[in-house]
Amino acid sequence: MKPDAARVLIIGGGVTGTGVARDLALRGIPSLLVEKRDLAAGASGGNHGLLHSGARYVGSDPEAARECMEESALLKRLAPHCIEDTKGLFVAVPGDDEHYIAEFPDLCAKVGLPAKELDPKTAMAMEPHLARDVIAAYEVRDGTIDPFMLCLDNISHACSLGAQMLRNTKVTALNVEGGAIRTVSLHNEKTGDELVIEPELVINASGAWAGIVADMAGAPLSVVHSQGTLVITQDRLSARVVNRLRMASDADILVPGGSVSILGTTSVRIDDPDDCRPTVEEVDRMLDDAIAMVPILETTRYIRAYAGVRPLVADTNGDANGDGDSNGGDRSVSRGYTLKDHASQGVANFITITGGKLTTFRYMAEKAGDLACRKLKVDVPCRTRTEPLPPSDAGRWTDPRLGARTWVDRAEEGDVILCECEMVSGRVVDSMMQEMAQDSKLSALSALNIRSRVGKGPCQGCFCGPRVTAHLYDEGWLEADRGLDELKEFVGRRWRGKAPILWGVPLQQAELQEALLCGMLELERKP
Numbered sequence: 001m002k003p004d005a006a007r008v009l010i011i012g013g014g015v016t017g018t019g020v021a022r023d024l025a026l027r028g029i030p031s032l033l034v035e036k037r038d039l040a041a042g043a044s045g046g047n048h049g050l051l052h053s054g055a056r057y058v059g060s061d062p063e064a065a066r067e068c069m070e071e072s073a074l075l076k077r078l079a080p081h082c083i084e085d086t087k088g089l090f091v092a093v094p095g096d097d098e099h100y101i102a103e104f105p106d107l108c109a110k111v112g113l114p115a116k117e118l119d120p121k122t123a124m125a126m127e128p129h130l131a132r133d134v135i136a137a138y139e140v141r142d143g144t145i146d147p148f149m150l151c152l153d154n155i156s157h158a159c160s161l162g163a164q165m166l167r168n169t170k171v172t173a174l175n176v177e178g179g180a181i182r183t184v185s186l187h188n189e190k191t192g193d194e195l196v197i198e199p200e201l202v203i204n205a206s207g208a209w210a211g212i213v214a215d216m217a218g219a220p221l222s223v224v225h226s227q228g229t230l231v232i233t234q235d236r237l238s239a240r241v242v243n244r245l246r247m248a249s250d251a252d253i254l255v256p257g258g259s260v261s262i263l264g265t266t267s268v269r270i271d272d273p274d275d276c277r278p279t280v281e282e283v284d285r286m287l288d289d290a291i292a293m294v295p296i297l298e299t300t301r302y303i304r305a306y307a308g309v310r311p312l313v314a315d316t317n318g319d320a321n322g323d324g325d326s327n328g329g330d331r332s333v334s335r336g337y338t339l340k341d342h343a344s345q346g347v348a349n350f351i352t353i354t355g356g357k358l359t360t361f362r363y364m365a366e367k368a369g370d371l372a373c374r375k376l377k378v379d380v381p382c383r384t385r386t387e388p389l390p391p392s393d394a395g396r397w398t399d400p401r402l403g404a405r406t407w408v409d410r411a412e413e414g415d416v417i418l419c420e421c422e423m424v425s426g427r428v429v430d431s432m433m434q435e436m437a438q439d440s441k442l443s444a445l446s447a448l449n450i451r452s453r454v455g456k457g458p459c460q461g462c463f464c465g466p467r468v469t470a471h472l473y474d475e476g477w478l479e480a481d482r483g484l485d486e487l488k489e490f491v492g493r494r495w496r497g498k499a500p501i502l503w504g505v506p507l508q509q510a511e512l513q514e515a516l517l518c519g520m521l522e523l524e525r526k527p
Contacts (some may be wrong), residue, residue, distance in 0.1 A: 016368075029373075087141060229286070313338040337363075
Protein backbone atom coordinates (compact mmCIF):
# COMPACT_ATOMS: atom_id res chain seq x y z
CA MET A 1 0.00 0.00 0.00
CA LYS A 2 1.27 3.46 -0.90
CA PRO A 3 1.08 6.16 1.81
CA ASP A 4 -1.54 8.10 -0.18
CA ALA A 5 -3.75 4.98 -0.24
CA ALA A 6 -4.31 5.04 3.53
CA ARG A 7 -7.87 5.97 4.50
CA VAL A 8 -6.78 7.50 7.80
CA LEU A 9 -3.82 9.72 8.64
CA ILE A 10 -2.73 9.54 12.30
CA ILE A 11 -0.51 12.35 13.55
CA GLY A 12 1.70 11.41 16.50
CA GLY A 13 3.80 8.35 17.37
CA GLY A 14 3.19 8.07 21.10
CA VAL A 15 1.16 5.39 22.85
CA THR A 16 -2.11 7.03 21.81
CA GLY A 17 -1.22 7.30 18.11
CA THR A 18 0.25 3.80 17.90
CA GLY A 19 -2.73 2.50 19.88
CA VAL A 20 -5.13 4.11 17.41
CA ALA A 21 -3.18 2.61 14.48
CA ARG A 22 -3.53 -0.87 15.99
CA ASP A 23 -7.20 -0.37 16.85
CA LEU A 24 -8.00 0.65 13.27
CA ALA A 25 -5.86 -2.11 11.78
CA LEU A 26 -7.76 -4.73 13.78
CA ARG A 27 -10.98 -3.28 12.31
CA GLY A 28 -9.55 -3.58 8.79
CA ILE A 29 -9.01 0.17 8.25
CA PRO A 30 -5.66 1.08 6.63
CA SER A 31 -3.85 4.00 8.23
CA LEU A 32 -0.64 5.96 7.91
CA LEU A 33 0.99 7.18 11.12
CA VAL A 34 3.40 10.11 10.82
CA GLU A 35 5.74 11.26 13.59
CA LYS A 36 8.02 14.27 13.34
CA ARG A 37 10.70 12.63 15.49
CA ASP A 38 10.39 8.99 16.50
CA LEU A 39 8.17 6.72 18.54
CA ALA A 40 7.60 7.75 22.18
CA ALA A 41 9.45 11.03 21.60
CA GLY A 42 6.98 13.11 23.63
CA ALA A 43 5.17 12.42 26.90
CA SER A 44 5.03 8.68 26.09
CA GLY A 45 8.79 8.49 26.59
CA GLY A 46 8.94 11.19 29.28
CA ASN A 47 6.96 9.67 32.14
CA HIS A 48 7.33 7.38 35.16
CA GLY A 49 6.29 4.25 33.33
CA LEU A 50 3.68 3.91 36.08
CA LEU A 51 0.72 1.60 35.50
CA HIS A 52 -1.78 3.45 37.66
CA SER A 53 -4.09 1.57 40.00
CA GLY A 54 -6.13 4.78 40.03
CA ALA A 55 -5.50 5.48 43.71
CA ARG A 56 -3.60 8.70 42.99
CA TYR A 57 -6.74 10.35 41.64
CA VAL A 58 -9.47 9.12 44.00
CA GLY A 59 -9.58 12.49 45.72
CA SER A 60 -9.21 14.82 42.75
CA ASP A 61 -10.64 12.99 39.71
CA PRO A 62 -12.73 9.88 40.50
CA GLU A 63 -13.59 9.27 36.83
CA ALA A 64 -9.89 9.19 35.86
CA ALA A 65 -9.25 6.92 38.86
CA ARG A 66 -11.93 4.49 37.67
CA GLU A 67 -10.59 4.49 34.10
CA CYS A 68 -7.06 3.78 35.35
CA MET A 69 -8.26 0.96 37.59
CA GLU A 70 -10.17 -0.76 34.79
CA GLU A 71 -7.53 -0.30 32.09
CA SER A 72 -4.71 -1.39 34.38
CA ALA A 73 -6.46 -4.71 34.97
CA LEU A 74 -7.02 -5.12 31.21
CA LEU A 75 -3.41 -4.39 30.29
CA LYS A 76 -2.07 -6.84 32.86
CA ARG A 77 -4.05 -9.51 31.03
CA LEU A 78 -3.53 -8.34 27.42
CA ALA A 79 0.09 -7.09 27.47
CA PRO A 80 1.84 -8.84 30.40
CA HIS A 81 5.22 -8.79 28.65
CA CYS A 82 5.23 -4.98 28.86
CA ILE A 83 4.37 -4.93 32.57
CA GLU A 84 6.00 -5.62 35.91
CA ASP A 85 3.21 -6.22 38.42
CA THR A 86 5.06 -4.64 41.33
CA LYS A 87 2.04 -3.58 43.43
CA GLY A 88 2.25 -0.24 45.22
CA LEU A 89 2.17 1.47 48.59
CA PHE A 90 0.64 4.77 49.65
CA VAL A 91 2.40 6.04 52.77
CA ALA A 92 1.99 9.13 54.93
CA VAL A 93 4.58 10.84 57.12
CA PRO A 94 4.18 13.40 59.90
CA GLY A 95 2.86 16.70 58.54
CA ASP A 96 0.73 15.13 55.80
CA ASP A 97 -2.97 16.05 55.74
CA GLU A 98 -4.61 13.87 58.41
CA HIS A 99 -8.07 14.54 56.99
CA TYR A 100 -7.06 13.14 53.59
CA ILE A 101 -5.32 10.17 55.24
CA ALA A 102 -8.51 9.31 57.12
CA GLU A 103 -10.67 9.80 54.02
CA PHE A 104 -8.46 7.79 51.64
CA PRO A 105 -9.99 4.30 52.16
CA ASP A 106 -13.52 5.64 51.67
CA LEU A 107 -12.48 7.50 48.52
CA CYS A 108 -11.00 4.28 47.13
CA ALA A 109 -14.13 2.34 48.06
CA LYS A 110 -16.37 4.82 46.23
CA VAL A 111 -14.71 3.96 42.90
CA GLY A 112 -14.40 0.26 43.73
CA LEU A 113 -10.62 0.42 44.03
CA PRO A 114 -8.96 -2.16 46.34
CA ALA A 115 -6.75 -0.58 49.04
CA LYS A 116 -5.49 -2.73 51.91
CA GLU A 117 -4.54 -0.96 55.12
CA LEU A 118 -1.12 -1.96 56.48
CA ASP A 119 0.50 -1.46 59.84
CA PRO A 120 3.28 1.14 59.30
CA LYS A 121 5.85 -1.33 60.65
CA THR A 122 4.73 -3.89 58.07
CA ALA A 123 5.13 -1.31 55.28
CA MET A 124 8.61 -0.41 56.52
CA ALA A 125 9.56 -4.09 56.59
CA MET A 126 8.29 -4.48 53.01
CA GLU A 127 10.27 -1.43 51.85
CA PRO A 128 13.34 -0.86 54.07
CA HIS A 129 14.17 2.53 52.53
CA LEU A 130 10.92 4.08 53.74
CA ALA A 131 11.17 6.75 56.43
CA ARG A 132 11.11 5.33 59.97
CA ASP A 133 8.26 7.63 60.99
CA VAL A 134 5.58 6.46 58.54
CA ILE A 135 2.19 7.04 60.19
CA ALA A 136 -0.16 5.33 57.71
CA ALA A 137 0.15 2.89 54.79
CA TYR A 138 -2.07 1.21 52.21
CA GLU A 139 -1.28 -1.41 49.57
CA VAL A 140 -2.76 -0.89 46.08
CA ARG A 141 -2.54 -2.54 42.64
CA ASP A 142 0.02 -0.25 40.98
CA GLY A 143 2.53 -1.64 38.53
CA THR A 144 5.07 -0.48 35.96
CA ILE A 145 4.89 -0.54 32.17
CA ASP A 146 7.53 -0.10 29.47
CA PRO A 147 6.20 2.71 27.24
CA PHE A 148 8.84 2.17 24.55
CA MET A 149 8.00 -1.52 24.23
CA LEU A 150 4.31 -0.62 24.27
CA CYS A 151 4.66 1.81 21.34
CA LEU A 152 6.87 -0.54 19.35
CA ASP A 153 4.60 -3.52 19.87
CA ASN A 154 1.46 -1.55 18.97
CA ILE A 155 2.88 -0.16 15.74
CA SER A 156 4.51 -3.49 14.81
CA HIS A 157 1.18 -5.28 15.14
CA ALA A 158 -0.60 -2.51 13.25
CA CYS A 159 1.93 -2.65 10.40
CA SER A 160 1.63 -6.43 10.21
CA LEU A 161 -2.07 -5.83 9.53
CA GLY A 162 -1.53 -3.21 6.82
CA ALA A 163 -0.79 0.07 8.60
CA GLN A 164 2.24 2.20 7.68
CA MET A 165 4.51 4.55 9.60
CA LEU A 166 6.75 7.44 8.56
CA ARG A 167 9.12 8.76 11.24
CA ASN A 168 11.04 12.03 11.09
CA THR A 169 8.07 13.26 9.07
CA LYS A 170 6.35 16.52 9.99
CA VAL A 171 2.92 17.74 8.98
CA THR A 172 3.44 21.15 7.37
CA ALA A 173 -0.12 21.90 6.22
CA LEU A 174 -3.68 20.69 6.68
CA ASN A 175 -5.44 22.04 3.63
CA VAL A 176 -9.14 22.60 4.32
CA GLU A 177 -11.66 23.16 1.54
CA GLY A 178 -15.43 22.91 1.67
CA GLY A 179 -15.56 22.00 5.35
CA ALA A 180 -13.05 19.13 5.26
CA ILE A 181 -9.32 18.44 5.08
CA ARG A 182 -8.66 17.63 1.41
CA THR A 183 -4.88 17.24 1.39
CA VAL A 184 -2.09 17.02 3.97
CA SER A 185 1.45 18.17 3.22
CA LEU A 186 4.31 16.22 4.81
CA HIS A 187 8.04 16.98 5.05
CA ASN A 188 10.75 14.47 5.97
CA GLU A 189 13.10 16.32 8.31
CA LYS A 190 16.05 14.02 7.55
CA THR A 191 15.84 13.51 3.79
CA GLY A 192 14.02 16.69 2.78
CA ASP A 193 11.41 14.68 0.85
CA GLU A 194 7.97 16.25 0.38
CA LEU A 195 4.74 14.27 0.19
CA VAL A 196 1.09 15.26 -0.27
CA ILE A 197 -1.64 12.77 0.67
CA GLU A 198 -5.44 12.77 0.51
CA PRO A 199 -6.81 10.90 3.55
CA GLU A 200 -10.51 10.42 4.17
CA LEU A 201 -9.98 11.15 7.88
CA VAL A 202 -7.27 12.81 9.98
CA ILE A 203 -6.76 11.84 13.63
CA ASN A 204 -4.71 14.26 15.71
CA ALA A 205 -2.95 12.19 18.39
CA SER A 206 0.02 14.51 18.79
CA GLY A 207 -0.21 14.92 22.56
CA ALA A 208 1.18 18.24 23.76
CA TRP A 209 1.25 19.44 20.15
CA ALA A 210 -2.48 18.74 19.67
CA GLY A 211 -3.42 22.43 19.88
CA ILE A 212 -0.73 23.39 17.38
CA VAL A 213 -1.93 20.75 14.89
CA ALA A 214 -5.59 21.69 15.42
CA ASP A 215 -4.77 25.33 14.65
CA MET A 216 -3.38 24.22 11.28
CA ALA A 217 -6.89 23.08 10.35
CA GLY A 218 -8.51 26.25 11.67
CA ALA A 219 -10.09 24.32 14.56
CA PRO A 220 -8.67 25.83 17.76
CA LEU A 221 -8.15 23.63 20.82
CA SER A 222 -6.88 25.14 24.07
CA VAL A 223 -4.14 22.88 25.47
CA VAL A 224 -2.24 23.59 28.68
CA HIS A 225 1.39 22.43 28.49
CA SER A 226 2.28 21.09 31.94
CA GLN A 227 5.91 20.01 32.17
CA GLY A 228 6.78 17.22 34.56
CA THR A 229 10.41 16.56 35.51
CA LEU A 230 11.69 13.23 36.83
CA VAL A 231 15.05 11.88 38.00
CA ILE A 232 16.55 8.40 37.68
CA THR A 233 18.52 6.80 40.51
CA GLN A 234 21.47 4.53 39.76
CA ASP A 235 20.02 1.71 41.89
CA ARG A 236 16.56 0.28 42.37
CA LEU A 237 15.46 1.58 45.77
CA SER A 238 12.14 -0.25 46.16
CA ALA A 239 10.40 -3.39 45.02
CA ARG A 240 7.04 -1.62 44.77
CA VAL A 241 5.78 1.72 43.57
CA VAL A 242 5.88 4.09 46.56
CA ASN A 243 3.35 6.95 46.63
CA ARG A 244 2.95 9.77 49.13
CA LEU A 245 -0.48 9.53 50.79
CA ARG A 246 -1.71 13.01 49.96
CA MET A 247 -3.51 14.85 47.18
CA ALA A 248 -1.47 14.69 43.95
CA SER A 249 1.55 16.96 44.29
CA ASP A 250 5.22 17.23 43.33
CA ALA A 251 7.80 14.58 44.22
CA ASP A 252 5.32 12.06 45.58
CA ILE A 253 5.95 8.93 43.48
CA LEU A 254 8.99 6.61 43.40
CA VAL A 255 8.64 4.03 40.61
CA PRO A 256 10.94 0.99 40.23
CA GLY A 257 11.94 0.13 36.69
CA GLY A 258 14.43 -2.58 35.87
CA SER A 259 17.56 -1.89 37.92
CA VAL A 260 16.71 1.76 38.70
CA SER A 261 14.02 3.88 40.32
CA ILE A 262 12.35 7.00 38.95
CA LEU A 263 11.32 9.88 41.21
CA GLY A 264 8.79 12.48 40.15
CA THR A 265 7.20 14.58 39.24
CA THR A 266 6.59 18.32 38.95
CA SER A 267 3.92 20.43 37.24
CA VAL A 268 5.28 23.57 35.62
CA ARG A 269 3.41 25.36 32.85
CA ILE A 270 5.43 26.10 29.72
CA ASP A 271 4.40 27.92 26.54
CA ASP A 272 5.98 25.66 23.91
CA PRO A 273 6.22 21.85 24.23
CA ASP A 274 9.39 21.92 22.12
CA ASP A 275 11.05 23.84 24.99
CA CYS A 276 10.51 20.97 27.44
CA ARG A 277 13.62 20.19 29.46
CA PRO A 278 14.36 19.40 33.13
CA THR A 279 15.70 22.20 35.32
CA VAL A 280 17.99 22.38 38.32
CA GLU A 281 15.29 24.15 40.32
CA GLU A 282 12.74 21.36 39.75
CA VAL A 283 15.24 18.64 40.67
CA ASP A 284 16.31 20.44 43.86
CA ARG A 285 12.70 21.02 44.89
CA MET A 286 11.74 17.39 44.33
CA LEU A 287 14.66 16.00 46.31
CA ASP A 288 14.07 18.38 49.21
CA ASP A 289 10.47 17.18 49.44
CA ALA A 290 10.85 13.47 48.69
CA ILE A 291 13.46 12.67 51.35
CA ALA A 292 10.70 12.90 53.99
CA MET A 293 9.19 9.75 52.43
CA VAL A 294 12.40 7.98 51.30
CA PRO A 295 15.43 9.45 53.17
CA ILE A 296 18.06 7.62 51.10
CA LEU A 297 17.16 9.92 48.19
CA GLU A 298 19.31 12.56 49.86
CA THR A 299 22.52 10.60 49.31
CA THR A 300 21.84 8.26 46.37
CA ARG A 301 23.51 8.77 42.99
CA TYR A 302 21.37 9.96 40.10
CA ILE A 303 21.94 9.00 36.47
CA ARG A 304 19.88 11.62 34.74
CA ALA A 305 16.84 13.89 34.81
CA TYR A 306 14.26 14.10 32.04
CA ALA A 307 10.93 15.77 31.38
CA GLY A 308 7.68 15.27 29.49
CA VAL A 309 4.73 17.54 28.78
CA ARG A 310 1.21 16.63 29.86
CA PRO A 311 -1.37 17.81 27.33
CA LEU A 312 -4.15 19.13 29.57
CA VAL A 313 -7.18 20.41 27.72
CA ALA A 314 -8.41 23.49 29.56
CA ASP A 315 -11.27 24.44 27.22
CA THR A 316 -12.92 21.81 25.10
CA ASN A 317 -16.09 23.65 24.04
CA GLY A 318 -18.19 21.13 25.94
CA ASP A 319 -16.59 17.94 24.66
CA ALA A 320 -14.18 17.28 27.52
CA ASN A 321 -14.41 14.47 30.02
CA GLY A 322 -13.07 16.77 32.69
CA ASP A 323 -13.08 20.39 33.71
CA GLY A 324 -10.68 23.19 32.88
CA ASP A 325 -9.02 25.68 35.17
CA SER A 326 -8.60 29.18 33.78
CA ASN A 327 -6.50 30.20 36.78
CA GLY A 328 -3.56 28.05 35.77
CA GLY A 329 -3.78 25.49 38.58
CA ASP A 330 -2.54 22.63 36.42
CA ARG A 331 -2.91 19.98 39.14
CA SER A 332 -6.64 20.70 39.16
CA VAL A 333 -7.13 20.19 35.40
CA SER A 334 -8.66 16.77 34.75
CA ARG A 335 -6.36 13.85 33.89
CA GLY A 336 -9.23 12.42 31.86
CA TYR A 337 -8.93 12.24 28.09
CA THR A 338 -10.49 14.55 25.51
CA LEU A 339 -11.99 13.27 22.26
CA LYS A 340 -12.90 16.19 19.99
CA ASP A 341 -14.91 15.92 16.79
CA HIS A 342 -13.94 19.07 14.90
CA ALA A 343 -17.08 18.84 12.76
CA SER A 344 -18.54 21.26 15.32
CA GLN A 345 -15.89 23.75 14.12
CA GLY A 346 -16.53 23.20 10.45
CA VAL A 347 -13.93 20.48 9.70
CA ALA A 348 -15.93 17.31 9.19
CA ASN A 349 -13.11 14.76 8.78
CA PHE A 350 -10.87 15.81 11.67
CA ILE A 351 -10.63 14.25 15.16
CA THR A 352 -8.38 15.07 18.13
CA ILE A 353 -7.68 12.55 20.90
CA THR A 354 -5.44 13.83 23.68
CA GLY A 355 -4.96 14.08 27.44
CA GLY A 356 -5.49 10.98 29.55
CA LYS A 357 -2.79 8.78 31.03
CA LEU A 358 -0.34 6.19 29.75
CA THR A 359 -2.49 3.64 31.58
CA THR A 360 -5.63 4.61 29.66
CA PHE A 361 -4.13 4.74 26.15
CA ARG A 362 -6.01 1.64 24.94
CA TYR A 363 -9.37 3.01 26.06
CA MET A 364 -8.60 6.35 24.38
CA ALA A 365 -7.69 4.54 21.15
CA GLU A 366 -10.91 2.54 21.34
CA LYS A 367 -13.04 5.67 21.66
CA ALA A 368 -11.16 7.39 18.82
CA GLY A 369 -11.57 4.24 16.71
CA ASP A 370 -15.30 4.14 17.41
CA LEU A 371 -15.71 7.76 16.26
CA ALA A 372 -13.52 7.11 13.20
CA CYS A 373 -15.72 4.17 12.23
CA ARG A 374 -18.86 6.26 12.49
CA LYS A 375 -17.33 8.87 10.21
CA LEU A 376 -16.06 6.28 7.72
CA LYS A 377 -19.33 4.33 7.90
CA VAL A 378 -17.54 1.16 8.98
CA ASP A 379 -19.48 -1.18 11.25
CA VAL A 380 -16.72 -3.20 12.95
CA PRO A 381 -16.35 -3.41 16.75
CA CYS A 382 -13.17 -2.71 18.70
CA ARG A 383 -11.01 -5.80 19.27
CA THR A 384 -8.25 -4.38 21.49
CA ARG A 385 -10.36 -5.02 24.60
CA THR A 386 -10.06 -8.79 24.05
CA GLU A 387 -7.17 -9.27 21.59
CA PRO A 388 -3.78 -9.72 23.34
CA LEU A 389 -0.96 -7.42 22.22
CA PRO A 390 1.67 -9.69 20.64
CA PRO A 391 5.33 -9.10 21.57
CA SER A 392 7.38 -7.82 18.64
CA ASP A 393 10.97 -8.20 17.56
CA ALA A 394 11.21 -4.41 17.42
CA GLY A 395 10.24 -3.98 21.06
CA ARG A 396 12.11 -6.79 22.77
CA TRP A 397 15.41 -4.95 23.31
CA THR A 398 13.88 -2.27 25.54
CA ASP A 399 13.69 -4.91 28.31
CA PRO A 400 16.52 -4.01 30.75
CA ARG A 401 17.09 -7.70 31.54
CA LEU A 402 17.39 -8.97 27.99
CA GLY A 403 20.86 -7.69 27.07
CA ALA A 404 22.66 -9.44 29.92
CA ARG A 405 20.56 -12.59 29.55
CA THR A 406 21.27 -12.78 25.82
CA TRP A 407 24.99 -12.21 26.32
CA VAL A 408 25.28 -14.89 29.01
CA ASP A 409 23.07 -17.47 27.31
CA ARG A 410 23.75 -16.93 23.62
CA ALA A 411 27.00 -15.03 23.19
CA GLU A 412 28.49 -15.58 19.72
CA GLU A 413 32.16 -15.82 18.86
CA GLY A 414 33.50 -12.47 17.70
CA ASP A 415 30.62 -10.50 19.21
CA VAL A 416 31.58 -7.60 21.47
CA ILE A 417 29.76 -5.54 24.09
CA LEU A 418 29.28 -1.96 22.85
CA CYS A 419 27.18 -0.67 25.76
CA GLU A 420 28.66 -2.08 28.97
CA CYS A 421 26.13 -0.42 31.28
CA GLU A 422 23.19 -2.23 29.66
CA MET A 423 25.04 -5.16 28.03
CA VAL A 424 24.10 -4.37 24.43
CA SER A 425 26.34 -6.16 21.94
CA GLY A 426 27.31 -5.52 18.35
CA ARG A 427 25.10 -8.39 17.19
CA VAL A 428 22.10 -6.82 18.92
CA VAL A 429 22.82 -3.44 17.30
CA ASP A 430 23.07 -5.12 13.90
CA SER A 431 19.76 -6.91 14.37
CA MET A 432 18.01 -3.65 15.24
CA MET A 433 19.53 -1.87 12.24
CA GLN A 434 18.38 -4.68 9.96
CA GLU A 435 14.83 -4.34 11.34
CA MET A 436 14.98 -0.62 10.48
CA ALA A 437 16.59 -1.16 7.09
CA GLN A 438 13.81 0.66 5.25
CA ASP A 439 14.66 3.74 7.33
CA SER A 440 18.42 3.41 6.98
CA LYS A 441 18.79 6.99 5.77
CA LEU A 442 17.12 8.32 8.90
CA SER A 443 18.51 8.69 12.42
CA ALA A 444 20.35 5.62 13.69
CA LEU A 445 21.72 6.44 17.16
CA SER A 446 18.55 8.04 18.46
CA ALA A 447 16.49 5.17 17.00
CA LEU A 448 18.70 2.63 18.78
CA ASN A 449 18.26 4.58 22.03
CA ILE A 450 14.45 4.31 21.74
CA ARG A 451 14.47 0.64 20.66
CA SER A 452 17.02 -0.60 23.20
CA ARG A 453 18.95 0.35 26.34
CA VAL A 454 21.82 2.02 24.45
CA GLY A 455 22.77 5.24 26.25
CA LYS A 456 20.35 4.72 29.16
CA GLY A 457 22.83 3.40 31.72
CA PRO A 458 25.10 5.25 34.17
CA CYS A 459 27.56 6.43 31.49
CA GLN A 460 24.70 8.13 29.58
CA GLY A 461 26.36 7.61 26.22
CA CYS A 462 29.86 8.67 27.29
CA PHE A 463 31.43 5.36 26.21
CA CYS A 464 28.70 3.55 24.30
CA GLY A 465 27.96 6.55 22.07
CA PRO A 466 31.38 6.53 20.34
CA ARG A 467 31.56 2.72 20.38
CA VAL A 468 28.19 2.23 18.72
CA THR A 469 28.96 4.98 16.20
CA ALA A 470 32.27 3.34 15.28
CA HIS A 471 30.52 -0.02 14.91
CA LEU A 472 27.89 1.50 12.60
CA TYR A 473 30.71 2.93 10.44
CA ASP A 474 32.50 -0.44 10.39
CA GLU A 475 29.35 -2.27 9.31
CA GLY A 476 28.53 0.26 6.59
CA TRP A 477 25.41 1.74 8.17
CA LEU A 478 27.00 5.19 8.35
CA GLU A 479 29.37 7.08 6.09
CA ALA A 480 31.05 10.49 5.72
CA ASP A 481 30.12 12.95 8.50
CA ARG A 482 26.71 11.46 9.22
CA GLY A 483 27.92 9.41 12.19
CA LEU A 484 29.64 12.33 13.89
CA ASP A 485 26.60 14.50 13.30
CA GLU A 486 24.35 11.87 14.86
CA LEU A 487 26.75 11.35 17.77
CA LYS A 488 26.73 15.06 18.53
CA GLU A 489 22.93 15.14 18.45
CA PHE A 490 22.73 11.99 20.59
CA VAL A 491 25.15 13.29 23.22
CA GLY A 492 23.40 16.66 23.23
CA ARG A 493 20.07 15.06 24.10
CA ARG A 494 21.66 13.01 26.87
CA TRP A 495 23.36 16.18 28.17
CA ARG A 496 19.99 17.86 28.66
CA GLY A 497 19.28 15.22 31.30
CA LYS A 498 22.69 15.29 32.96
CA ALA A 499 23.00 19.06 33.34
CA PRO A 500 20.47 19.34 36.24
CA ILE A 501 22.25 16.68 38.38
CA LEU A 502 25.87 17.79 38.12
CA TRP A 503 27.24 17.08 41.59
CA GLY A 504 29.45 14.30 42.92
CA VAL A 505 30.19 11.43 40.54
CA PRO A 506 28.00 12.75 37.66
CA LEU A 507 30.06 15.96 37.65
CA GLN A 508 33.30 13.99 37.47
CA GLN A 509 31.83 11.87 34.68
CA ALA A 510 30.82 14.98 32.76
CA GLU A 511 34.42 16.21 32.82
CA LEU A 512 35.58 12.85 31.45
CA GLN A 513 32.92 12.96 28.73
CA GLU A 514 34.00 16.44 27.67
CA ALA A 515 37.62 15.29 27.42
CA LEU A 516 36.64 12.24 25.37
CA LEU A 517 34.13 13.80 22.99
CA CYS A 518 35.57 17.28 22.64
CA GLY A 519 39.27 16.62 23.20
CA MET A 520 39.55 13.46 21.11
CA LEU A 521 36.65 13.64 18.65
CA GLU A 522 36.41 17.47 18.52
CA LEU A 523 32.62 17.33 18.46
CA GLU A 524 32.40 20.93 19.67
CA ARG A 525 33.81 22.00 16.29
CA LYS A 526 31.00 20.34 14.35
CA PRO A 527 28.57 23.01 13.13
